[in-house]
Amino acid sequence: MPPSLLMGVDLGTSGIKALLLEPEGDVLGLAAKEYPLEMPHAGWAEQNPEAWYQAAIETMGAALAQAGASGGEVAAIGFSGQMHGTVCLDNHGRVLRPAIVWPDQRSQHQVGRLRREVGDERLGEWTGNPVATGFM
Numbered sequence: 657m658p659p660s661l662l663m664g665v666d667l668g669t670s671g672i673k674a675l676l677l678e679p680e681g682d683v684l685g686l687a688a689k690e691y692p693l694e695m696p697h698a699g700w701a702e703q704n705p706e707a708w709y710q711a712a713i714e715t716m717g718a719a720l721a722q723a724g725a726s727g728g729e730v731a732a733i734g735f736s737g738q739m740h741g742t743v744c745l746d747n748h749g750r751v752l753r754p755a756i757v758w759p760d761q762r763s764q765h766q767v768g769r770l771r772r773e774v775g776d777e778r779l780g781e782w783t784g785n786p787v788a789t790g791f792m
């Protein structure tokens with residue numbers, strides 16, 4: 657029998673959730689794990705991408721175990737993630753530093769300068785979005 661189960665994984669700002677479903681929508685397994693939002697300085701917001709990875713592995717495995725299923729039974733996995741963030745990697749794909757995540761405010765002076773010197777209307781024409789501190 658071909659794989660038919662569906663898994664959803666939501667990487668949020670405060671934690672991750674994994675859900676295992678039958679194609680008809682019946683929930684077979686659900687798991688969640690929290691991880692910290694680090695604020696090493698006022699206005700900063702960072703997270704360790706390795707914590708995301710470990711939490712994803714743990715919750716996906718827990719959802720499978722709860723359902724008594726194996727990874728080979730999963731036909732598709734859908735992922736969603738938290739808002740804007742920056743993960744810096746080296747040439748080998750290794751994380752160089754904690755990720756800077758969307759609540760981070762350290763660029764407030766640069767954003768203010770851009771808005772004053774260029775203007776919101778022109779910035780919007782260039783980018784199609786407002787400029788804000790949390791937009792990486």
